[in-house]
Amino acid sequence: MSSAKPSLGTLIRHLIELLDGDVQAAYEAGGLAWRPRYTPVLRGLLSLGPASIKAMAGTIGISHSAVSQTVAQMTKDALVELQPGTDARERIVILTPKAQAMVPALQRQWAAVNAASDTLDAELSTPLSGIVGEAIDALNRRPFGERIMAEAEALSTPEHP
Known part of the structure; x- marks a missing residue:
């Protein structure tokens, strides 16, 4: 019996x-209480300074919802604080001293991760970083949901009962 081919999502x-x-294991081995999903938010704050969730989402290319969820987790871990913005709905995210103290060690870890990524890319027939970038660009041009709907419609035609 043959096994099914794993889907793209899988x-x-x-x-x-x-x-x-x-x-994550490398962070732990380095004595860092840090989650990989925190990195884009921290990089955004290092680039922008204190910023709204909306501004960070636009800068780091992650949805507002995902940034908001990550900021909530980082707040629980005392890595960021929220301050009121210019209107009642806006919240400004700032780094705590705890997070600021971690930055040099995190930057060293990121350098190691980037170097490891380069070695992985070198082993592949096509660099993973390039393919992922191309996929993101293609999905920005035509979202996957549109593609699914078009294929579902095509499959429901009389030629594809």
Whole structure:
């Protein structure tokens, strides 16, 4: 009996598990209480300074909802604080001294992760970083949901009962 071919989603989730799991383990081995998902938010704050969730989402290319959820987790871990913005709905995210103290060690860890990524890319027939970038660009041009709907419609035609 043959096994089914893994779907794209399954393959991507497995890849993320392999990558994030080892990045997380490296943080722990380095004595850092840090989650990989915090990195884009921290990098955004290092670039922008104190910023709204909306501004960070636009800068780091992650949805407002995902940034908001990550900021909530980082707040619980005392890595960021929220201050009121110019209107009642806006919240400004700032780094805590705890997070600021971690930055040099995190930057060293990021350098190691980037170097490891380069070695992975060198082993592949096409660099993973390039393919992922191309996929993101293609999905920005035509979202996957549109593609699914078009294929579902095509499959429901008389030629495809």
